[in-house]
Amino acid sequence: MSNTTDFTVVVKGASSSGGALHRLIKQIPIPLIPLLIFLAIFFFWPISEVALNAFKDNDGAYSFANIRLLFQDPYRLAFRNSISLGLISALVGSIFGLLIAIAIEKRGGAKLKKFVASISGVLANTGGVPLAFMFLAAFGPEGLMIKFLKVLGVNLYEWGFTLFSFPGLVIVYSYFQIPIMIIVFSPAVSSLRREWQESAENLGASRFAYWLRVGIPILLPSFLASFLLLFASAFSAFATARAMTVGNITLVPLVIGSLLDGNVTINQANLGYALALGMIVISILAMVPYLIIQSKTSKWQQ
Amino acid sequence: MYKVLSTVKNNFLTTGILLISALFLFLPLIGATEFSLRDGGPDKHSFHSYKWIFEQSGFKENLGITIQVTTLAVLLNLLIMVPTVTWLHISGQKYRRFVEVITILPLIIPVVALATGAQTALPSFLHNTVLELSFMYVVIAMPYSYRALDIGMSGKPLNTYVAAARNLGASWRKILLSVITPSIWPSVLAALFLTVALSLGEFTLAQLLHWNTFPTWVSNVSQENILGATALSVGSLFFAWLLLFTFTFFGSNKAESAKNEE
Secondary structure (H helix, E strand, O other), X not given: OHHHHHHHHHHHHHOOOHHHHHHHHHHOOHHHHHHHHHHHHHHHHHHHHHHHHOOEOOOOOEOOHHHHHXXXXXXXXXXXXXXXXXXXXXXXHHHHHHHHHHHHHHHOOHHHHHHHHHHHHHHHOOOHHHHHHHHHHHXXXXXXXXXXXXXXXXOXXXXXXXXXXXXXXXXXXXXXXXXXXXXXXXXXXXHOOHHHHHHHHHOOOOHHHHHHHHHHHHHHHHHHHHHXXXXXXXXXXXXXXXXXXXXXXXXXXXXXXXHHOOOOOHHHOOHHHHHHHHHHHHHHHHHHHHHHHHHHHHHHHO | OHHHHHHHHHHHHHHHHHHHHHHHHHHHHHHHHXXXXXXXXXXXXXOHHHHHHHHOOOHXXXXXXXXXXXXXXXHHHHHHHHHXXXXXXXXXXXXXXXXXXXXXXXXHOOHHHHHHHHHXXXXXXXXXXXOHHHHHHHHHHXXXXXXXXXXXXXXXXXXXXXXXHHHOOOOHHHHHXXXXXXXXXXXHHHHHHHHHHHHHHOOHHHXXXXXXXXXXXXXXXXXXXXXXXXXXXXXXXXXXXXXXXXXXXXHHHHHHHHHHHO
């Protein structure tokens, strides 16, 4: 019962006019109420807590002090690193995922397709310490892969390679990013009909012209949408980043993590909220084009 | 001639892509498995490091906590989502777009940000129990479970089922349990397993809300013994994959054969 009271407190805090709110609540169909109360308590309440506290100084008075800090180093650097990690790993993941999705569509029998779909679903959920240690063991200085490459005459470590680096993170992230890409992009590839290519060829189009005029324009919206999804996934990854870096790369989720873990000096009490708000804003900005593309393509597909 | 050449070239290219991706998939796994079996030196192998896992204190306790949290999350998830999505398909069609949008939000908002807010939000009695994680896991699993159930119900004439059951005098509870749920069983299973997979491996919320679960325990003991940590990682990866793969591969088999029977 105390859940419901807490719920009304939150809603009152969000809206000042009680009468309009009352009418609005009356319009909500009863079967939706459990879901809405649940989301209100466990999703919208935490998010509004972030949004409110981000604009408070450490004594609880409203101010832009913590927001202003986001535009100064080291926090500005953390945002820049996280955004470029998101972009680069999304680029790598989406290109390789695209190639694999097309290869499977062209070559694959039903069995291979189902196998790849299953294994992608599994790998897309892999992350954190297990993934990090798998790569560290395989590509560490003593690992089998490094020895194997040495036999082939490639000494990665002589070239200054290390997994604890930006490229290292991109490689490890690919392990779950490529499968995500395969999952979300395969339906688009399957929707390319063979008849289209045949009719284009019958009309005298070269393979290149077919891809330029038909294939790419059809696939582009889904590709962009998938790219943005991969960006969001890499931008906000915490567990894998925490296991893979030794404090040498500043990423926003890691900074928030260390603030919440108690490494807080008095003048940073509300900084975590400001950083979290920054992440929310960037994620939403990245999803706006995604939603526009989605609604356009679904309209077009109907 | 040109056509033959280009097919050969094409096949070569696609085979190459598939081969390289298979290598990228399996080589790290093989490397890590070999590493985890090392005993003392690079040439001696045994299950020594795997035995080490079970000797660590906290293995059973933390696994137990994670299983508790997961069980509650799965139950809550199905309890909230199955009736809601059923209603959306039977008589709440005009709210489907709205629910679609609010259930995708937890996928867009970074979990780190959600955890930051959850520290000070939430009813206070929940902060005293590790089961608060279950409630948060229901939220972050919602984008997946909503979609799984929505897809499952889209192809079914639920209205006919419900009308038939009502005519025969069934109660709503009976309809949900013995008519709706069995008819969309594959997608209920999908929603269930997605929640299980997510809860078993979830690290961010557990760590940032200062709870000990199996994944945070793995992270802590990993710092003591690199061979043991690798064994633990390989072991938990294989376990999770086996679980998920069995489900996705055979689950979809079942769904398909059910479709063929119809």
